[in-house]
Amino acid sequence: MRTIDLQDAVSMIPAGATLMVGGFMGVGTPEPLVDELVRQQKGDLTVIANDTAAPGTGIGKLITAKLLRRVIVSHIGLNPETQQQMLAGSLQVDLVPQGTLAERIRAGGFGLGGILTATGIGTVAEEGKQKIAVDGRDYLLEPALRADFALVHAFIADYLGNLSYVLTARNFNPLMAMAADIVIVQAENIVPIGVVSPDHVMTPAPVVDYLIAKG
Amino acid sequence: MRTIDLQDAVSMIPAGATLMVGGFMGVGTPEPLVDELVRQQKGDLTVIANDTAAPGTGIGKLITAKLLRRVIVSHIGLNPETQQQMLAGSLQVDLVPQGTLAERIRAGGFGLGGILTATGIGTVAEEGKQKIAVDGRDYLLEPALRADFALVHAFIADYLGNLSYVLTARNFNPLMAMAADIVIVQAENIVPIGVVSPDHVMTPAPVVDYLIAKG
């Protein structure tokens, strides 16, 4: 793990990259990273996230700035701009059931080829997907998801990069921290080694590539 | 969640039942439950666990007492009695790669049909298993595992049944707590509600059926 300036961290991300971005309706999204993506006008991005939040919040800022080519999300209902760009054809929106999305990301980070879930069977979500029977029950094969970068929000990071999340700001963050080639973390608090009990570390340091230094 | 006496908890378990038992070489195994299984001479059991520990420790006691018909484990190397019973034909031993075992149990508890892993491909572990290609790479389909009962060891339980585990005694316990019809917990410490931070609860109370009362 290396510490890095916010600006340099975002400079690493090329236009056209695939990003996983933590957060749930903006809660637990690394806002400084999002703001810097907008400032540097990184475009043509694919974002994998739970949702597109709302205008002015989290991933909603990327939508408003028209930096996204494609989103893979479970929900866009609180962001009318996402719906507008989708209908206008400028934004590809792949909707995935939320639990399936979480497991597909986890599978990507845990070295599994995909997941077998009954969610979505008999609905439009099953279109184009392989059905596999296990013990007489049908499941959809939903392939693993990975990204070039994960933008992760943590409540606490120690100097080594061990991460803890807080309350409902945890959500997709620990899953995404496992599922991207390069993991960039913005932490609310950076603490000395040993301040966090080993049992309370939720993402072990070795998976973190960069920790944003405090400005 | 209900509290229950050790004796009554084990009385619920019928001979021939399938049990998941937490622990890794005996560390994090609920020893009082194991001892009571031996005392009540519950036989013909199938045990799903990481290993059969060593004689005199954890699941090793069930082996010595000849209570097991079948084990689904990743390792039996530290228990020569397991090997003897296996060679004598009185114990069926199904060996599963450790990571595959952990994920199969998790899949059982998380409502997934099974997992797709590359572990075991090109080895005897692939025998009889379906191979599935995802994005051009082959994976084994390893089906989910569930049990009638999970015998779980926790370091801390609160009065509601929220569980925390400690250090390397965590291992398979939180996975098994999700994957059985009836979950019985033996906790080293039972504490009032609110003593454990929500972020440090590793198994939420609603999945726990019984908590062994202190004697």
Added chain:
Amino acid sequence: MDAQSLIAKRIAQELRNGMLVNLGIGVPTLVANFVPKNTHVFFQSENGLIGTGPVPEPGMALPWLTDAGGKPVTALPGASTFDSAMSFGLIRGGHLDLTVLGGLQVDQHGRLANWMVPGKMVPGMGGAMDLVAGAKRVIVAMHHTAKGRSKIVRECSLPLTSDRPVDLVVTELAVIGFPDGRATLLETQNGVTVEEVVAATEAELTISPELSKSITSMAASGAVETPSTGEAI
């Protein structure tokens, strides 16, 4: 009592001690206001919380503690938090005893459509497909009709949320179940007649034998008019 509270209050009677319950947004949320005395249930919020409490006092909101809509909530003593994989493991793995969801349409076999109106409203399914596929019991809380048209239909014209039938639909007029895969009128809300429910319902509706019997006995005592028989209408 307004229609929404009527629905929520009736659904709250389905709550049992120790249940893990997930409430959707809208009318389902109101169910939390009617939990019976001496009944302790765990409310799950799919963004990663069991033990969701009421809205915080002014000045006490924390940006890291919200409901699935991103609105500040509190946590009750004994709450637990977890990541999204665990949250849906609880849902998909059969640990969730009950989910209460809003509905756009329910067909006469109990299949729910509640996540999109093609060409109009495409919010995404969020957790709805997992909840309906995974929860032990699914109750739909919705108005019986929309713009005068029945929301309990012969066949859903909107995309389904799951092919797994829901267990109960509670409206301001009636309680409808799906034993043997057939929409069955189990109860009418207070002051509503079977005829009124039937008239407001597009789906074929079986009247449950228990309801027929109770109505017949009420009719015998002069309380209501003689209803139709317990056959499909």
Added chain:
Amino acid sequence: MDAQSLIAKRIAQELRNGMLVNLGIGVPTLVANFVPKNTHVFFQSENGLIGTGPVPEPGMALPWLTDAGGKPVTALPGASTFDSAMSFGLIRGGHLDLTVLGGLQVDQHGRLANWMVPGKMVPGMGGAMDLVAGAKRVIVAMHHTAKGRSKIVRECSLPLTSDRPVDLVVTELAVIGFPDGRATLLETQNGVTVEEVVAATEAELTISPELSKSITSMAASGAVETPSTGEAI
């Protein structure tokens, strides 16, 4: 230096700052004794620990903090613990930079057999299959021969641990890699000749061009005899 320490010390030179490393039992464990100065690596124990420290002082052992063999260990500041699914997620998901494992046989394509001897020793594969299939880099630490017979063989007679070839085999005689899927002698241990390694090895052994060159230059300076060419033997 004894053979085991020789092997462990050579492997320790492969460690780089920040690596996540899993050491198997036996000789691999000794690698921890030779971590180069100013190199910080994370040691994972697959029972759920990153930051494994040395054996505790007498009286300080804790029953809940052990290595994968169930033996008491300590945890270093900055350690983390997790369940078995996470432990193998780290291994299978490509987060483990290096695993060092013991071996029974390695074939000339680099495939390892290290978990059972049919009819004799059936300990179970434990985490070995996941480690070989999942780690970014796999190094085998083993004696070159057992009872006078080469453990680096043309074809494994014992059941494979994985069909994924290992990256490096380090013995008390040599360091062997598998570029292009062919067993290739990269280094000899101090004082060991190429001929000695070849004589002790059943597998076809390519001599790496770098090794040939260095030996040739040493021969030119009179340091060693002229070796065989860089062709397969």
